[in-house]
Amino acid sequence: MARNITSRNVNYSQWYLDVIKAAEMADYAPVRGCMVIRPTGYAVWESIQRHFDDAFKKTGHVNAYFPLLIPYSFLNKEAEHVEGFAPEVATVTHAGGEELEEPYAVRPTSETVIGHMYSKWIHSWRDLPVLMNQWCNVMRWEKRPRLFLRTSEFLWQEGHTAHATAEEAVEETLKMLEVYRKVMEEEIALPVIPGEKTAGERFPGAAQTYTCEAMMSDTKALQAGTSHFLGQNFAKAFEIQFQNKAGELEYCWTTSWGISTRLIGALIMTHSDDDGLVLPPRIAPVKAAIVPISTDENVLDNVLLPRARELAGQLNEALGGLYTTVDTQFHLKPGDRFFYHLQRGVPLRLELGEKDMAAGTVRCVRRDTGEKTDAAADALIPTVKDLLEKMQDNIYSRAKAFREEHTTSADSYDEMKAILEEKGGFVKAYFGGSAEDEVRIREETGATPRCIPLSDSSTGKCIITGKEGRRTIFAKAY
Amino acid sequence: MARNITSRNVNYSQWYLDVIKAAEMADYAPVRGCMVIRPTGYAVWESIQRHFDDAFKKTGHVNAYFPLLIPYSFLNKEAEHVEGFAPEVATVTHAGGEELEEPYAVRPTSETVIGHMYSKWIHSWRDLPVLMNQWCNVMRWEKRPRLFLRTSEFLWQEGHTAHATAEEAVEETLKMLEVYRKVMEEEIALPVIPGEKTAGERFPGAAQTYTCEAMMSDTKALQAGTSHFLGQNFAKAFEIQFQNKAGELEYCWTTSWGISTRLIGALIMTHSDDDGLVLPPRIAPVKAAIVPISTDENVLDNVLLPRARELAGQLNEALGGLYTTVDTQFHLKPGDRFFYHLQRGVPLRLELGEKDMAAGTVRCVRRDTGEKTDAAADALIPTVKDLLEKMQDNIYSRAKAFREEHTTSADSYDEMKAILEEKGGFVKAYFGGSAEDEVRIREETGATPRCIPLSDSSTGKCIITGKEGRRTIFAKAY
Numbered sequence: 010m011a012r013n014i015t016s017r018n019v020n021y022s023q024w025y026l027d028v029i030k031a032a033e034m035a036d037y038a039p040v041r042g043c044m045v046i047r048p049t050g051y052a053v054w055e056s057i058q059r060h061f062d063d064a065f066k067k068t069g070h071v072n073a074y075f076p077l078l079i080p081y082s083f084l085n086k087e088a089e090h091v092e093g094f095a096p097e098v099a100t101v102t103h104a105g106g107e108e109l110e111e112p113y114a115v116r117p118t119s120e121t122v123i124g125h126m127y128s129k130w131i132h133s134w135r136d137l138p139v140l141m142n143q144w145c146n147v148m149r150w151e152k153r154p155r156l157f158l159r160t161s162e163f164l165w166q167e168g169h170t171a172h173a174t175a176e177e178a179v180e181e182t183l184k185m186l187e188v189y190r191k192v193m194e195e196e197i198a199l200p201v202i203p204g205e206k207t208a209g210e211r212f213p214g215a216a217q218t219y220t221c222e223a224m225m226s227d228t229k230a231l232q233a234g235t236s237h238f239l240g241q242n243f244a245k246a247f248e249i250q251f252q253n254k255a256g257e258l259e260y261c262w263t264t265s266w267g268i269s270t271r272l273i274g275a276l277i278m279t280h281s282d283d284d285g286l287v288l289p290p291r292i293a294p295v296k297a298a299i300v301p302i303s304t305d306e307n308v309l310d311n312v313l314l315p316r317a318r319e320l321a322g323q324l325n326e327a328l329g330g331l332y333t334t335v336d337t338q339f340h341l342k343p344g345d346r347f348f349y350h351l352q353r354g355v356p357l358r359l360e361l362g363e364k365d366m367a368a369g370t371v372r373c374v375r376r377d378t379g380e381k382t383d384a385a386a387d388a389l390i391p392t393v394k395d396l397l398e399k400m401q402d403n404i405y406s407r408a409k410a411f412r413e414e415h416t417t418s419a420d421s422y423d424e425m426k427a428i429l430e431e432k433g434g435f436v437k438a439y440f441g442g443s444a445e446d447e448v449r450i451r452e453e454t455g456a457t458p459r460c461i462p463l464s465d466s467s468t469g470k471c472i473i474t475g476k477e478g479r480r481t482i483f484a485k486a487y
Numbered sequence: 488m489a490r491n492i493t494s495r496n497v498n499y500s501q502w503y504l505d506v507i508k509a510a511e512m513a514d515y516a517p518v519r520g521c522m523v524i525r526p527t528g529y530a531v532w533e534s535i536q537r538h539f540d541d542a543f544k545k546t547g548h549v550n551a552y553f554p555l556l557i558p559y560s561f562l563n564k565e566a567e568h569v570e571g572f573a574p575e576v577a578t579v580t581h582a583g584g585e586e587l588e589e590p591y592a593v594r595p596t597s598e599t600v601i602g603h604m605y606s607k608w609i610h611s612w613r614d615l616p617v618l619m620n621q622w623c624n625v626m627r628w629e630k631r632p633r634l635f636l637r638t639s640e641f642l643w644q645e646g647h648t649a650h651a652t653a654e655e656a657v658e659e660t661l662k663m664l665e666v667y668r669k670v671m672e673e674e675i676a677l678p679v680i681p682g683e684k685t686a687g688e689r690f691p692g693a694a695q696t697y698t699c700e701a702m703m704s705d706t707k708a709l710q711a712g713t714s715h716f717l718g719q720n721f722a723k724a725f726e727i728q729f730q731n732k733a734g735e736l737e738y739c740w741t742t743s744w745g746i747s748t749r750l751i752g753a754l755i756m757t758h759s760d761d762d763g764l765v766l767p768p769r770i771a772p773v774k775a776a777i778v779p780i781s782t783d784e785n786v787l788d789n790v791l792l793p794r795a796r797e798l799a800g801q802l803n804e805a806l807g808g809l810y811t812t813v814d815t816q817f818h819l820k821p822g823d824r825f826f827y828h829l830q831r832g833v834p835l836r837l838e839l840g841e842k843d844m845a846a847g848t849v850r851c852v853r854r855d856t857g858e859k860t861d862a863a864a865d866a867l868i869p870t871v872k873d874l875l876e877k878m879q880d881n882i883y884s885r886a887k888a889f890r891e892e893h894t895t896s897a898d899s900y901d902e903m904k905a906i907l908e909e910k911g912g913f914v915k916a917y918f919g920g921s922a923e924d925e926v927r928i929r930e931e932t933g934a935t936p937r938c939i940p941l942s943d944s945s946t947g948k949c950i951i952t953g954k955e956g957r958r959t960i961f962a963k964a965y
Contacts (some may be wrong), residue, residue, distance in 0.1 A: 036607070036608075037593065038543045038553070038554040038600070038604075039554075039558060039561070040554045040556045040557070040558065040591060040600075040604055041582075041598065042556070043554040043556065044554075045551070045552065045553050045554065045604055046551060046552040046553075047551055048549035048550065048551050048619065051549070051551045051552055052549065052550070054552075055550060066809070070524035071529070071530065072526065072529045072530070072533060073523070073524060074523065074524040074529055074532075075641065076516040076517075076518045076521040076522070076523065076640055077517070077521075077555075077593075077624055077626065077640050077641070078518045078520065078521065079579075080517060083517070083771045096583065096584050097583060098582070098583075099556075099579050099581070099583070100579060100580065100581040101577050101578060101579050101580075101581035101593065102576065102578065102579075102581065103577070103578040103580065103590075104519075104576070104577035104626075104628040104631065104639075105574065105575060105576075105577070105628030105629075106573075106628075108879050112581075113518060115555075115593075122516070124519065125517055126514065126516075126523055127515070130514075135818075141526065145624070146555055146623070146624065148555065148584030149585075151581040151583075152583065161582075162554055162555050162556070163746065164552060165821070197897065203526050277682075279868055331544070340613075443846050450767045
């Protein structure tokens, strides 16, 4: 066990922060509630971005950039929206040495200013659908900050689309939910449950909110991404209208959807262990670290290091990027050098000592299992590829099995309460209650309805009202 | 000539705005001095980003993210820095429903907050050099905004590095200047003059500022990117210290360097013409637009369109990306469809009509020269590659020749004044004056010293003081 990392069993919150610190992923900023994303963390974000951005572009979306500042009058145009966001907003009151006539909000999300621009750009049915996305920073003032999970400023993408019909907008909402699920499961190895949010958990101003819900390794839930069908709420507030084929003016139907740097927190709390960070191979910026080891400086410099660099070059070419690093921290002990890469979540450590050289092998050590494989040096590329794939599959399956072990069905509210208290995790129960009922459940159990899974359309007796309800997952959540 | 675009000769400023509007690159935001970067413009920015980011990573830099907000007390720590930026700062005074104890500045640049973090992270000579970059938005309140060139918010990258010695930091400053030059000239086809700024034009807080200066098609200069040697100014203000090999504490030597969305303005004003935007092929998000043309709907849908899509697929594969588009705006006249792509700066238009099909050819039309080539369909890939390369070379050479035509040497201040008035452009003259002399020249001629070219180390009699001066380029500038 790492001495610089608290065990998960001792203190999960401290473990999480220790993992981040040991991997140098982020640090607190000298601004209340804000973080600095350090290179190890940012490289993970770049990798996550690339996967999502490719998927957005493949589904016909284009990127754009809208202003950071939003006139307060815009926020006020959609009643639920301003009610939801006003308490978290940061406000610019002065600029260029003068007090502003109207203060600006630093964007907490951009439905309003994008709605304003769409009303200027959309005229005819021929202009639809409009399928845009932006990658940017947003600010929601946070009283209880937590690195990556809740920070006053965070990075995210927000997709905003406008359509001619409700059907098309709903289809888009669900299509992007599926894009999210696919990238989360296949690239980030994060098993998620796509589902609909209950009324009490909807995005302020949305007609329907969908979510991908994940389970962290302490059995708490984390909302990994959301997709909203906004109906005509924002179209009416911002006059986003188009002339239909019959020449009549109609309001558009809009959607929005987002994922954020919070996913880095999700990834840490899903895969990492008491030794530190574990990164999914498809996300890891460094997929393999080659560590030449010898007590003989001459051998290190003139034999092992050139060979390590040669192997790194071959691997980088085979993997299609600068994914291999060569460790040259010769002033450290081998154990400390191993730990350096281990704590940064590097999927494979490739040890190259004199004995390995003599035997024509490289010792490959997997980050997830610690399993060692002595690969023939001339078969290193296929071995590395195979081990990376196996690790990707393993950490996904492991997380999925963990979630299944910690998912229980409850037939009554008492049963749900008992499960939440004793075992935690996800509780499946029929629910058809109101937003008030949701508040009561949260106050009494600490749990909230996470989602109504899309895969389960069954109905049954609501554990609160006794009336018909839908199968809903409840859990304590981040 | 395009009816929606004012001719450059009639009104250059209006031409610039008309080109942006016709290409749908950007729009004014409902926030004073801010812009919205529309998908055509943003795709160009993504392309520019990719080229620079690759070059930064190849030279060993890593990306990170620092907070948007900066405590005012930080700005105050470096006297010249705060003097330079305070008048342009936007200020957050309220957040989370409360007035803040200390107001925050929305970052105009991040030397201060990054300096603060470096002081926490850097301890030993082993931690050096630190080579970081961030891509982000910054805010400098602008009284006379102009799309892409001067907006209150803009996107940029800012590199920040820390070194053990002055020599290393100067080397880094010049290395990044050369990275800038290379990407600007080879990818953006922007001829630039790398040089040093005079004292009056330095970045606030820098010991030396270097620049890449470009000439726009109205002969005015544009600073396309800058690289600063900051000496120990910020290291002393923020206590960025390290223990050297002898165990003594020393201050680091730091650098910073940046390019921004301003480069999109530079690109427009260098290459575009009275018909609209011209994009360098290596930057263009869409490199070729295939336009199937027929008056027969059946032929369009069943013969030409499938063939166009087939060709697009082949071209995309050969070009290594989704760089080809198929025009399906069949409700428009062919001329309007041609104009659509032309005004968006698409380097090649590939016309595919029934006659072309019958002859087994595709008509390729270059955006820069209008030149038409009937390519055999089975040789389309090499023809397209060849035409794109020729266009890339041509627009670079054309811009460089234009700059040379509009560069004049002056031996006296009177001569310089006459040239600036009659001909404009770049004026080369020996200059060794003070910052006060620079102010006087600007007031009297409208021109400023743009740079002392690195390629010219000659000295001569200063046109102002008569003492020894260095060869300096003067020009009116954006």
